[in-house]
Amino acid sequence: MDIYIKEAVIHQFSPEDTELVLADKLLTITPKIEEYLRKKIERSYSDEAKTGQLGADSPFLDYLSDDLLASSITIANLWKEEFSVSENLKTNDLVFVRFEKNGVEQFAFLRISLRENLVHVGAESDSPLKLTQNNLPSAGSAPDEALILNLQTHKYHLIEKRIKYNGTFLNYFSDNVLQDSPAISAKKSIKAVEQTAQKIAENFNQADFQFQSKVKSAIFNHLEEDNELSPEKLANQLFDNNLTARLSFVDELKDVIPEKVSFEEIDSSRQLKKFENQKLSLSNGIELIVPTTIYEDAESVEFIQNDNGTYSILIKNIEDIKSK
Template identity: 75%
Template sequence: MDIYIKKAIIHQFSPADTDLILSDKYLTISPKIEEYLRKKIERVYSDEAKTGVFEADNPFLVAISADLLETSLVLVKRWQEEFSVSENQKTNDLIFIQFDKGGLEHFAFLRISLRETLTHLGQEMDNPIKLTQNNLPGFGTGADEALVINLSSRKYHLIEKRIKYNGAFFNYFSDKLLQVAPKTSPKKSIKALEKTAQKIAESFNQDDFQFQSKLKTSIFKNLEEKEELSPEKLADDLFDSNLTARLSFIDQVKDVMPEPLVFDEIDSSRQKKKFENQKLSLSNGIELIVPNTIYQDAESVEFIQNDNGTYSILIKNIEDIQSK
């Protein structure tokens, strides 16, 4: 991913302090810090990201200027006002970043919860392992919450967590701080889609292993070929011979996925990996993992329903067998 970090500044929030710990200087972007921030940004473009486009007059968007320091001071105080009601507070680093992606100017806001961890302090010979505070998570860990905005298109990617207030949970970040209603993340959309398909199949007595396999195949095929999921195309695949089921599926899916799910700037590899194989657990204890490309090939795998209602699976044209 073509990301170039231009400027970054860190402020800190601690539940033990009444005021934010504000910085008045930009970070020195060393190679390691650049790598750390870049990896955190890259992880925002995942299947867990909610997306949307800001209105031009959105108060949060309007507060973003070319002066990153000034912008960060305004937005971090707004963030504190909304987050301070949370019943479960920890020390957080609040990082604001200006960066280019694909030659376009972007803005990022990362909330990273700091950790307690055991650290080996080599100079302490008697007790070299000590519990240290305010440690940043590793390079491979995503930010606890993150917002990335393409300042040209106003499109945003958002990773957010609900906070608890007065015994209830709510999305303070999108509802209060950003004042937006983002699209559901691809990960949650696909889960809802699977659940809806299974519900429709059950109502028409189709919810067997063959339907489950067809569902996985259809999702994988559409992601592999088009990087998108369309309710209409999935309905054609899943309920091709039942018009009532097809229309019911489209109608119910619209509630959770009102428009085709497009993996625009979002990494679809985790979802493809999830659906690339058929995993079958048989009543005799045998478990099979069959790649989708082979599963649909009658010259490789054949499922036979016997007269007594049992199944037989015929695996054909095996050139070599290895024990693992």
């Protein structure tokens, strides 16, 4: 991912008086700061990010201009009005960044919750540790909230956390700040695929361990080969011999996944890792971990259903065995 940080500014939100400490100039971008911001932005393209595209008439686009400092102040004040009603307020840095990704202009808003940390500050034997305030989390951790907006296409990635207000949880950022309805995250989309497939399989008496493994294999293969998930393609693979089941699967997913789930700009490595192995727990206490690519190979693993209803697992062509 080719990211070039161009400009950045940081404002701070204080929970004590629910006010903003506004910067009056842009941040000086040192190599360490550039690395920190770049890693935070990279973590925002995650499978937990919701996605969408702002229309030409979006009010949020009116807040953006070529003056990053002015734009950031406008958006920070709007954010504060919506966020400050939360019942659990902490000190936050509000980071606004203008950057290029693969040569295309992007805008980023990052909310980073600050921490209290113990640090070793002196040589005094009785009290060398001090509690420090307003510490930034490590560069490798994801921001608490993030909006990454492509300034050319107006497509966006959004990591948002609901706030609690009067006993109700609100998607305050997408509803009130961004004023848009994003699609659910890739992570939740995959969970919906698994749950819907299991439900349809149960309705048609197919919900055994082999079907569950088939679902995992299908998701893994589609992500690895296509970098996307299509409900229609999955339906054809999972319920190839049952037209009614295929149609039911696609129809039930429409409310959650109107279109295919694309990993075009999203890091799919966590999902691939999740599905790269088949994990089986047997009734006799044996547990098996089989790579998905081998699991599907009949020359390597064979599942046999015996006449008495039990199963046998035949593992073939093993060249070497080691004890771990």
